[in-house]
Amino acid sequence: MTKKYKIPCSWQVYGYLDIEADGWDEAIEVAEDYDTPLPTDGSYVEASFEVDHDMIEFWKEQERQQIRRKVDANN
Numbered sequence: 001m002t003k004k005y006k007i008p009c010s011w012q013v014y015g016y017l018d019i020e021a022d023g024w025d026e027a028i029e030v031a032e033d034y035d036t037p038l039p040t041d042g043s044y045v046e047a048s049f050e051v052d053h054d055m056i057e058f059w060k061e062q063e064r065q066q067i068r069r070k071v072d073a074n075n
Contacts, residue, residue, distance in 0.1 A: 008055045012048035015039030 017039055021027035030036060 008052035012045035013042035015042030
């Protein structure tokens with residue numbers, strides 16, 4: 001029987017922010033501010049996609065431990 005898996009992954013997007021400021025330093029500060037929204041017209045950075053293998057290994061180990069506990073509880 002097949003199962004569905006949620007595979008954690010990430011990729012990069014390159015875009016531009018239009019920032020109004022009095023100079024480069026202030027513009028960078030505004031761009032890096034938590035409240036500044038991400039660009040809406042970004043482009044995928046070629047070959048930046050990757051699967052988070054560390055997180056998958058963590059989940060697999062949790063699954064193994066859960067199965068082990070069930071087996072131990074039935075013995």
